[in-house]
């Protein structure tokens with residue numbers, strides 16, 4: 001079966017290595033299909049398809065049917081109609097007694113997602129004579145529109161990012177990104193991993209779900225967020241793997257009293273209402289504390305929209321930049337940076 005995986009742009013290597021680990025080698029058919037990053041098309045045996053639900057590096061997936069170009073003006077609705085009319089849907093779909101259309105859209109368009117759903121629905125009614133049923137549908141047709149490209153698929157997953165969030169932090173990291181950061185940090189059994197600004201606990205939880213025998217800590221200055229993090233950890237059945245504690249990261253080394261092997265964190269950007277901070281001043285306080293807390297062969301993985309400040313401060317405090325990449329997270333393009341004691 002052919003699937004399209006959707007994940008944060010910039011984490012392609014993470015997705016591919018998780019696929020190799022959990023499904024099999026040589027299944028990627030196309031990377032950046034139609035030139036759109038953050039997507040992979042893969043072929044896997046039908047019997048392996050339930051395994052897709054266990055992938056932590058992706059946001060969602062759909063059973064791939066095809067793709068076509070759409071005009072971003074109002075004329076694009078005619079492209080939707082003709083694109084769907086010309087597309088060959090699998091036999092299973094044609095036999096369904098009812099269907100609905102769901103559209104996810106990214107980019108500027110002169111039409112809405114509702115317009116697209118109506119137009120595509122009309123094409124499917126005209127082509128196959130199927131009945132639309134928004135509540136009790138047998139088949140769900142997904143249209144994933146990115147700029148002038150329309151990917152078409154069937155059912156697939158709901159947004160996997162939301163699969164366990166009981167408590168949502170106002171500046172929550174997507175679990176797929178948190179997973180990617182943990183994977184980049186590469187903690188080994190017997191190591192310690194700390195997120196000193198864990199908010200709703202997404203990084204420690206992804207670490208607990210994807211490692212064995214790693215001692216995991218999640219700290220934050222806010223008792224309220226820590227309570228939310230504990231609820232999320234409980235919902236995922238990893239409460240006993242994580243120690244949550246209220247700690248001000250500007251006093252981290254004194255409060256902790258021992259060194260850790262991996263620090264994986266998402267410091268406040270200074271752009272959200274929860275964190276009216278000056279990021280440069282804040283980083284000048286917390287990065288030296290992180291440096292003091294990191295073991296000499298340790299590794300820091302952080303995500304920030306202010307990589308320049310991190311580079312500047314790190315070089316002054318004996319942290320060497322080993323790797324940096326830009327990813328896509330919502331509407332932002334933060335950097336994931338890997339630093340080591342120098």
Ligand SMILES: C[S@@+](CC[C@H](N)C(=O)[O-])C[C@H]1O[C@@H](n2cnc3c(N)ncnc32)[C@H](O)[C@@H]1O
Nearest residue numbers: 169172173197199200202220221248249266268
């Ligand atoms: C960007 S948020 C982290 C969100 C988290 N990654 C999630 O997905 O839920 C940054 C966090 O840093 C915390 N924070 C701000 N100042 C802090 C400090 N001095 N010490 C520890 N945590 C702090 C905030 O309370 C906030 O939860």
